[in-house]
Amino acid sequence: MPEQKSEYDVLVIGGGIAGEEAALNLANIGYKVILVEKDISIGGKMIHLSKVFPTLDCAACITTPKVSETARHPNISILTNSEVKDIEKHSESNFSAVLIEKPRYVTEDCTGCQICEEKCPVVVNDQYQWDLVGRKAVYIPFSIANPRIAVIDIENCILCGLCEKVCPANAIDFTQEEKQTEIKIKSIIIATGYDLFDPELMPRYGFGKYKNVVTSMQMERQLVPTRPYNTVLRPKDGKMPDNIAYVLCTGSRDETIGNPICSQVCCMYSVKQAQLLMGALPMADVTIYYIHIRAFGKGFCEFYQQSKGMGVEFIKGKVGTIKENENGNLVVRYEDIEEGKVKEAEHDLVVLSVGILANTDFTTMFKNIKIGQDNFNYVKQTDELTNPAKTTIEGVFVAGTASGPMDIPDSILSAGAASAETASYLRRTNNEK
Ligand SMILES: Cc1cc2nc3c(=O)[nH]c(=O)nc-3n(C[C@H](O)[C@H](O)[C@H](O)COP(=O)(O)OP(=O)(O)OC[C@H]3O[C@@H](n4cnc5c(N)ncnc54)[C@H](O)[C@@H]3O)c2cc1C
Ligand code: SF4
Ligand code: SF4
Numbered sequence: 001m002p003e004q005k006s007e008y009d010v011l012v013i014g015g016g017i018a019g020e021e022a023a024l025n026l027a028n029i030g031y032k033v034i035l036v037e038k039d040i041s042i043g044g045k046m047i048h049l050s051k052v053f054p055t056l057d058c059a060a061c062i063t064t065p066k067v068s069e070t071a072r073h074p075n076i077s078i079l080t081n082s083e084v085k086d087i088e089k090h091s092e093s094n095f096s097a098v099l100i101e102k103p104r105y106v107t108e109d110c111t112g113c114q115i116c117e118e119k120c121p122v123v124v125n126d127q128y129q130w131d132l133v134g135r136k137a138v139y140i141p142f143s144i145a146n147p148r149i150a151v152i153d154i155e156n157c158i159l160c161g162l163c164e165k166v167c168p169a170n171a172i173d174f175t176q177e178e179k180q181t182e183i184k185i186k187s188i189i190i191a192t193g194y195d196l197f198d199p200e201l202m203p204r205y206g207f208g209k210y211k212n213v214v215t216s217m218q219m220e221r222q223l224v225p226t227r228p229y230n231t232v233l234r235p236k237d238g239k240m241p242d243n244i245a246y247v248l249c250t251g252s253r254d255e256t257i258g259n260p261i262c263s264q265v266c267c268m269y270s271v272k273q274a275q276l277l278m279g280a281l282p283m284a285d286v287t288i289y290y291i292h293i294r295a296f297g298k299g300f301c302e303f304y305q306q307s308k309g310m311g312v313e314f315i316k317g318k319v320g321t322i323k324e325n326e327n328g329n330l331v332v333r334y335e336d337i338e339e340g341k342v343k344e345a346e347h348d349l350v351v352l353s354v355g356i357l358a359n360t361d362f363t364t365m366f367k368n369i370k371i372g373q374d375n376f377n378y379v380k381q382t383d384e385l386t387n388p389a390k391t392t393i394e395g396v397f398v399a400g401t402a403s404g405p406m407d408i409p410d411s412i413l414s415a416g417a418a419s420a421e422t423a424s425y426l427r428r429t430n431n432e433k
Contacts, residue, residue: 008034008077010422011097011185013084013365016044017063017408018400018415019191020070025419027075031426034183035070036099037080038361041145043067044193048128050223052408053272054303060224064144071146080147086367093186093395093429097365103176105152110171112140112148116163124156126228130218132235133228138163138172143226186429187395187422190371190379191415194356194401197251197259205250205352210324211236213350216246216269223276232280234349236328241349242283245332246270247319248290252355261376263355264405267294270353271304274312287313287347289334297407317343322350356405369393378404389418395429397421 012023015037023033035042047067049059070076079101086098116138126135128142137157140150150171152163164172199207199215207213212234222232234241248270252263267290274286293314295304308314317334320342324330329348336343358377365371372380372392379398382390389397399418400411426432 006182007184008032009186009426010034010189011036011084011095011183011187012189012191012399013362014038014044014191014193014400014402015042015070015078015080016191016193016400016411017046017066018193018402018411018418019044019189020066021412021415022189022191022399022419022422023070023076024066024073025416026422027073029423030075031423032075032077034077034079034099034185036082036084037078038083038192039141040081040104040151041141041147042070042078042080043144043146046408047142047144048130048217048220048224050220050276051272053268054297054299056272056275060144067144067146078147081151083361084365087188087365088368089393089395093426095185095188095395097183097185097188099181099183101179101181103154103178104149105154105157105172105174105176106138106150107171107173107176108147108149109169110149110167111169112150113168114140114150115166115168116150116172119162119166121160121162122156122158124153129221129228130215132218132221187397187425189397189399189415189418189422190362190391190402191399191418192359192361192402194405195359197257197355197357199250199352199354201257202250204321205247205319205350206322206324206330207352210322210330212241212324212328212330212348213322213352216266216273216351216353219273219351220269223273223280232277234328239328239348240281240284242281243285243347244277244287244349244351245330245345245347246274246286246288246351246353247322247332248288248293248353250352250354251357253291259355259357259376261405262294264294265407266353266355268297268300268303268407270351271295271307271312273351275303275307275310278310278312285311285313287315287345289315289317289319289332291316291318291337297409356401359402362402366393371396374404376404378402387421388414389421395425397425 009031120136122137123134
């Protein structure tokens with residue numbers, strides 16, 4: 001990794017697909033970029049996905065080369081496990097920011113051998129498998145993590161020292177402390193992505209209470225080649241499901257939970273998962289409860305029709321409650337919108353197609369300037385139609401889902417716009433020819 005300096009042309013905040021794309025575009029034309037990622041690996045949500053709609057290309061095959069190109073680029077410095085605070089604007093193209101690098105308790109001498117993981121006696125929920133299985137207190141989050149350096153989850157570590165004893169590279173270092181560095185930058189791109197709706201906030205769907213009610217991200221993990229189980233299973237009893245339901249718009253288009261807007265990707269990712277399930281479990285029935293199917297992109301409608309042809313059942317119905325039976329099956333009570341009747345149906349696994357929410361971290365990053373927030377809590381674009389990459393601060397741009405729900409191709413396009421605007425701002429303010 002290039003040496004950390006204190007001056008850069010661009011600070012990119014967030015290392016998902018949008019942040020990587022923006023950083024690469026600018027680095028490729030010679031600008032020095034620092035990319036700061038909160039998580040312990042770059043890659044964002046895309047690294048968690050199985051395949052992508054509507055082409056069903058493997059998500060990891062698209063994102064892994066992008067991750068390694070970003071990590072190896074000589075003009076990009078990366079800080080993971082880190083956050084940004086106290087951004088100040090001093091004059092045009094003259095910002096400062098404080099970077100906080102949290103300790104990993106493992107040095108860069110780590111070879112990624114995972115011997116420490118085998119020996120560590122602590123098992124906690126693995127957030128990278130969306131809590132479907134456990135992980136150790138010292139761990140590498142996933143096989144294609146970048147950097148591939150272990151980290152100790154100090155909150156759950158019992159300080160037994162076993163990892164330190166077995167590490168062949170002597171890489172465990174419990175003396176590491178948080179580091180703060182001040183940097184100077186000329187421009188900033190916010191690419192902090194989105195948060196997922198927490199379905200426990202809708203107790204009527206039973207998530208957290210009934211183990212066979214899972215989220216769409218948990219289903220993504222069950223459909224990837226590196227899945228936690230060998231096949232798709234019900235978490236409660238390990239039985240292979242044969243009658244799976246999807247509840248669309250969980251946490252989207254719902255004033256009662258404060259998110260009135262459409263998440264734009266849930267219809268299509270549910271159709272994608274339904275098709276993948278039909279391949280993984282050919283005997284299974286898949287039913288999708290929907291209010292409207294939003295299949296607005298190129299090839300999306302054809303993809304939706306294709307799933308109907310494959311046997312996926314679509315019910316225009318609003319789900320009211322989900323209750324568990326004594327056999328672990330789930331009774332879905334819904335309003336059949338076409339017939340105007342309240343009905344019930346039994347399924348053995350329910351997937352909640354959870355919506356996308358704004359990640360509001362950006363609101364606390366700035367010190368002497370205030371950044372605009374739109375009515376839905378995303379980064380405010382100065383003009384959504386004509387200047388979608390510009391924020392309310394000159395020299396600060398936005399890329400990807402930090403400005404609103406969008407799919408991967410649109411996040412990449414948005415990152416292209418943000419990097420073009422940034423390059424144009426730098427050329428103008430640096431008086432470059
Ligand atoms: C279940 C599911 C399935 C999906 N399937 C598809 C699909 O098949 N096809 C498709 O096109 N789209 C799909 N999507 C949508 C896709 O995930 C997004 O379009 C894409 O991930 C957006 O990329 P992003 O970089 O904007 O955000 P993210 O992927 O959210 O990346 C943001 C990055 O910023 C980091 N970050 C956050 N806060 C900070 C901070 N304060 N400081 C530093 N870093 C920070 C995060 O850790 C993360 O690495 C799916 C979404 C879901 C939920
Ligand atoms: S910390 Fe040591 S034992 Fe653990 S993965 Fe790294 S090199 Fe291997
Ligand atoms: S010291 Fe902590 S991380 Fe290391 S083996 Fe013991 S519990 Fe696991």
